[in-house]
Amino acid sequence: MELGIGIGWRPEIADTVEELPGVDWVEVVAENICPGHLPAALTRLRSRGVKVIPHGVSLGLGGADRPSEQRLADLAERATALGAPLVTEHIAFVRAGGVLTASPQLEAGHLLPVPRTWDALKVLCENVRIAQDALPVPLALENIAALIAWPDEELTEGQFLAELVERTGVRLLIDVANLHTNHVNRGEDPSAALDELPVEAIAYVHVAGGIERDGVWHDTHAHPVTQPVLDVLTELRSRVSPPGVLLERDDDFPPAAELSAELTTIRATLAAAAAPGPHGGRSTASGPRGEARAHEVPEARGQVETGRWSSPAPRERVALDQAALLSALVAGTPAPEGFDSRRLRVQSRALAAKRADVVAKVAPELLEILGAGYRAAFLAYAKSRPMRAGYRRDALDFAEQLLVAGRPEDDNARRLLTRWWEERVAPHPPRRSTRLVRAARAALVRR
Template sequence: MNGSPLPAGALGIGWRREICGMLAGLEGIGFCEVIAESLTADHSRPPRDSRSRGRATVTVPEELAALVRRGIPAVPHGISLSLGSAEGVDDGRITQLAESARTLGSPLVSEHIAFVRAGGLEAGHLLPLPRTREALDVLERNIFRVMRSLDVPLAVENIAALFEWPDAEYTEAEFLQELVERTGVYLLLDIANVYANARNTARDPLTELLRLPTERLAYCHIAGGHESGGRYIDTHVHPIPAEVLALVAKFAPGRPVPLMLERDGNYPPATELVAELNAIATASARPPVTLRTESIPA
């Protein structure tokens, strides 16, 4: 495996304003991830250099800046580039992602293998691509366009999908492998998404996970979900199920890939969130994180 731009074997967490006080008290985390679109673009300030196309800079919350000053890398994670869009990628959104990385001094950025807009309409959701050569051509073109505007590597993430397009020309593993070979992009592997897709299509999650390309792994997402209407939904607001932790335990030990807890709402008490992080640490045979007692709300 080519080394990740992040610290080997690191355990990370998604930075969110709602839990920033707790995150400030964590000891032992190796990185965090911030939603790039949550950072405020300031159009009144000039860009840092001529490579910033959007003529805007990004304002970083002080709580996040404090983590970066402690030496904890922050990865901007985009959710709206629409890398799979046949209409191309919006320059302003590329600039937001690129300037977020410059401002934070990030070692890489990440986005999704998905599309979110077509015909001028915003879906408001990450939609799956058909696994065809034509879709790969679109992805390749858009990824190269984004990479030309970045100072750091790009990682792309597999998504959870409740349906698959018909007439697929590739399996998911073949699709990702060719994408990596064509572009040299890193892979952000979401283990919970692999579990969700396998379970909803009556496939074995471990078999699907072990088929995926690992030579360009940047880091992994691990998140919770629940079953609804006979389908498993990747929610990011529920605890990590035992089945996903079991996948981590089969996949992560012996691999130095960084792992990250992804939580986007319904935040539990600080001690429970730390316990969830340490469940990942235990499953991956890594040192636990700790929380300074003065950081626990009364």
């Protein structure tokens, strides 16, 4: 299925996307779409024959738990409502804890990397099959960007993706910006990953911008696409002609002319890479990828054949590992053995910042009420209160915590915040004594 050149559709740039020349298709964040009330701008695009693909962010197929039936049903409903030819998600986990670990479930609020181990691969494959059975259209999965690396991984990224495709038949959404991110942050060679992964399974490609700070690449989706990312796109195009390529932008949206220029640059990059030359027309059918899978992967597979993969309770082992990592990131518990503590602190700050940004979007009234003090207050709250039930609940819990503490200090702001909270939760915010009782109960549960 040929898609062509696309752009991520966001409400903030809905009018711009309609006017951009040469946009063949768009991608929407699945969780932001209500099937019964599609935005008029999306409906107009569909009437013009522009394909719309829902892109999920909350399934957590790389997590230890089996995927939620309700989340799968919601994603299937969105695919049907949009007439989508496929749906996409991520190779990531987004929550941990719960029944498998006999501990409270924690939400990351963002995508976290799956360990590239045989245990994690088995769990991921089972979850992917469950999702495939529940969805009305094919599924494609995206490689994610990571600030941290799991210790003692057994597979490279390319090998992990190749094994996933072989066992499930799932398609791939390759994000070249994420390959660049993992090059900077984890020392992984994008060319080696492209050599090892099954490029023929690519459904489409993401291209996005980011920024480097203190030797760490942040995949922001809020900056222009850089040349190193375009270089990875060139490497990919030298191996395969992807059915579609999409520009992602989630924040700090530039004028229409700049978005159009970035799309033009992407087209030019693809055209140049396809031309005859040192890399043009390169085929990997019997090249580097074949060599890697003939030597390295079967060596790891021997662990499966001798019982490594069939050892008991892989879900439980994955669950404990992921819960320990997420707890260190969002609840301040000690770092699990083998992780880079400095990188964990960077990831922890990034998760808290992302959480603050999203809460401000889902509850913009909090920004209006608290003004310049919002961000510092939220980050202080987030240090001791992990997210457990999504961003809207997080906004309410944040407001409740401020009110219980007698904040904000400004009387008018406190009245406004009380009214906002009351309208959404209950007639009266809890008293301090109620809050203390809740905290004591939560402490007993954690024990």
